[in-house]
Every structure is written in structure tokens, then in C-alpha cells.
Amino acid sequence: MMNDDAIVDRLEQDLGQITRIKVGGKVFSFGNQDVIVFKIDAPPYICIIKDYDFSKVREAVSDNEKWNTVLSELHMIILNRSFELIREDFIKITGTVEFYELNCRKNFRTPTSYKNSKIDPDILDKIGVQTFVYRLGGHCVTIKSITDMGINPFINMELSIGVLLRSCVLDCLYIMAWCNDQTLISAIASESFIRPLGKDVPDQVKSHFKNIADFFNTDDLDAIKAMKISNILKILEGKPNIQWYENLYSIYSKYDHFSLIPNIAPKSSVEKLELVLLATHMIKHSLCSLLTMKNDDHQDKFQEILGVKNKTEDGNNYSFAYE
Numbered sequence: 001m002m003n004d005d006a007i008v009d010r011l012e013q014d015l016g017q018i019t020r021i022k023v024g025g026k027v028f029s030f031g032n033q034d035v036i037v038f039k040i041d042a043p044p045y046i047c048i049i050k051d052y053d054f055s056k057v058r059e060a061v062s063d064n065e066k067w068n069t070v071l072s073e074l075h076m077i078i079l080n081r082s083f084e085l086i087r088e089d090f091i092k093i094t095g096t097v098e099f100y101e102l103n104c105r106k107n108f109r110t111p112t113s114y115k116n117s118k119i120d121p122d123i124l125d126k127i128g129v130q131t132f133v134y135r136l137g138g139h140c141v142t143i144k145s146i147t148d149m150g151i152n153p154f155i156n157m158e159l160s161i162g163v164l165l166r167s168c169v170l171d172c173l174y175i176m177a178w179c180n181d182q183t184l185i186s187a188i189a190s191e192s193f194i195r196p197l198g199k200d201v202p203d204q205v206k207s208h209f210k211n212i213a214d215f216f217n218t219d220d221l222d223a224i225k226a227m228k229i230s231n232i233l234k235i236l237e238g239k240p241n242i243q244w245y246e247n248l249y250s251i252y253s254k255y256d257h258f259s260l261i262p263n264i265a266p267k268s269s270v271e272k273l274e275l276v277l278l279a280t281h282m283i284k285h286s287l288c289s290l291l292t293m294k295n296d297d298h299q300d301k302f303q304e305i306l307g308v309k310n311k312t313e314d315g316n317n318y319s320f321a322y323e
Contacts (some may be wrong), residue, residue: 052077075270082273083151089280090144096287096305097137104297106130111215121218128178128185129294135171136283139164158272162255165279169249170229172286176242177235179289184235187226189216194223245282251275284308 052073060066108127111119143161146154154161178184193213217223225231229249236242252275267275284306291302292310303309 079151079155079269079273082270082277083147083154086154086273086277086280087144087147089277089284090140090147092306093140093280093283093287094137094144096291096302097133097141099298099301099305100133100137100291104130104295111212114215117215118218119215124185124189124216124218125294128188129290132171132175132290133287136168136287139168140280140283155269155272158276159255161276162252165276166249166252166256168283169245169252169279172282173229173232173236173245173249175286175290176239177232179293180239181235183219183221184226186217186219187221187223190214190221191223191227244278248275248278248282252279 056066056070060070106126108123108130143164146157146161174184174188178188190213193209193216213223233242233246285308288303288306288308288310292299295302299310
């Protein structure tokens with residue numbers, strides 16, 4: 001029979017190999033009874049393991065078959081809990097988009113219908129909010145439909161999900177930066193029109209797109225420079241947890257282009273779900289920020305649906321606090 005330290009060491013080693021998560025433990029003595037307390041560290045979320053008979057751990061130490069059963073059970077508890085939290089987040093996000101569709105959607109005029117040379121900044125803000133809501137929402141509706149298929153198909157389709165989440169994470173970074181720099185929407189709205197269109201594109205077409213870019217660029221920003229990810233991260237420098245989200249963007253960027261990394265350095269199922277959950281957390285909070293700081297209607301309702309509160313620093317700068 002193994003001693004108490006060996007029990008903890010074995011669990012830490014074997015469960016770590018299966019899930020790549022950290023497991024710690026300690027034995028406490030109460031009278032004639034020993035109690036083993038295990039800590040399963042699966043950040044960034046809290047995994048509540050309840051109604052599990054941990055006495056099976058001690059009983060299984062000397063029996064390989066029982067031991068493998070215990071490890072598999074703990075592994076599935078963590079996976080199912082992670083998947084449950086992900087589903088809850090997508091329900092909140094898609095519910096927010098549905099509420100927006102019913103109560104806030106607006107129809108905007110095309111640039112050619114305006115007589116002035118620049119769009120009204122207030123109208124531009126509203127266009128920006130609606131565009132971000134539907135971009136994020138559309139991706140999340142798609143991913144939610146995959147969650148309806150169950151945990152195994154969801155894990156197996158993680159690469160495709162990651163391509164969608166890469167777009168979501170980048171949009172969230174733009175939203176966060178916009179909430180800290182109100183002029184940034186000018187660059188966001190105009191940047192795509194002033195990208196090079198190719199040497200064979202007629203000058204008249206290039207001129208037309210440049211005029212549209214200028215129409216949306218109410219602050220006369222250098223749109224291409226402003227939209228660089230290095231500038232976005234500079235705006236967000238020092239914000240709570242921004243390093244987590246910068247890393248998340250870097251990881252999912254490898255999904256959106258041909259890359260060997262997802263295949264030659266595969267992640268465990270727990271790690272895959274952990275990344276998705278971090279992304280959904282980011283989407284929830286950026287949507288909350290967008291809809292409470294850049295939208296005039298239903299702020300309390302959006303916070304209620306999303307289940308988060310918009311936090312501010314000095315009344316203006318959105319603090320992306322992780323809870």
C-alpha cells in the first residue's frame with residue numbers, strides 16, 4: 001500500500017499526463033480518520049467537483065484498473081463542467097444579440113445619400129456598435145449550434161471553432177481599444193477602403209474607395225497605422241488581464257492561416273475547452289462594454305442577459321477585469 005505522499009504524487013503525475021492540468025493534495029488527520037484534500041487547478045475558470053466519492057482514490061491506489069477509472073472520471077468531470085460553462089456563455093451571448101435585434105437595430109443610409117463630406121460622428125458610433133454586435137453574434141450563433149451537437153463533436157471541431165474565435169477575439173480587442181480611445185472608430189470604419197486594391201484596379205475605382213474611406217474617417221486618422229495590432233495593444237497597455245487576451249489572439253491567429261502548430265503541438269481536450277472559455281469570457285465582457293458605453297438604450301438589460309457588470313476606471317476607461 002502506498003503512503004499518503006505517494007498517493008498525492010501518483011495522482012499529480014497520472015492526471016497531469018492525461019489532461020495537462022495541475023493537481024495537488026494534502027492529508028489531514030482527524031482523530032482516527034485521515035482525510036485527503038485534493039486541489040485540481042484548471043484555470044482560468046473554477047471547476048466545481050461535487051458529489052464525487054474521493055474515498056475511491058485511496059482504494060484505487062494499489063489497483064491499476066480502479067486507478068485508471070478514477071482518473072477517467074475526474075477527467076470527464078472537468079471536461080463536462082468546462083463544456084457546460086461554454087454552453088452557458090454562448091446562450092448569454094446569442095440571447096444578447098436577439099434582444100438587440102428586437103429592440104435596437106437601426107437602418108443606416110449609404111454614404112452616397114449624405115450631402116456633407118463626413119459622416120456624423122454619432123451616426124458612425126451607432127454603425128460601429130451594430131456592426132460589432134452582428135459580427136460577434138453571427139460567429140457565436142454558429143459556434144452555439146456546434147455545442148448543441150454535444151461535447152465530443154465540439155472538441156473534434158475545435159480547429160474550425162478556433163478560426164471563428166480568432167475573428168471574435170480580434171474584434172474584442174478593437175472594441176476594448178475603442179472604449180479607451182473614442183476616435184478609433186474612424187480608423188476601424190475606414191481602414192478596409194484604403195488598403196491597396198491591386199495594380200490592375202482602375203484609378204477611378206481606387207478614388208471612389210478613398211472617398212468612402214475619407215467619409216468615414218471623421219478624425220482624419222492614419223487608419224492603417226491606427227489599426228495595427230501593435231497600436232491596439234499599446235492603447236490597452238496596463239489594462240487588467242490584457243496579457244491573457246493578447247496571448248489568446250496569438251494562439252488563435254495560428255488557426256486562421258496555414259500552420260503546423262495546431263497539429264504538431266496538439267492541446268489536450270481540457271486545454272482546448274479552456275481556451276474557448278477564455279474567448280467566450282472575453283466576448284461577454286467586450287459586448288457588455290460596447291452596449292453600455294457606446295449604446296444609449298437598455299444598458300441594465302444587456303448586463304442582466306450577459307450576467308456581467310460593466311466596470312469603469314475614472315468613469316471612462318473600461319477595465320477588462322476577470323472574475
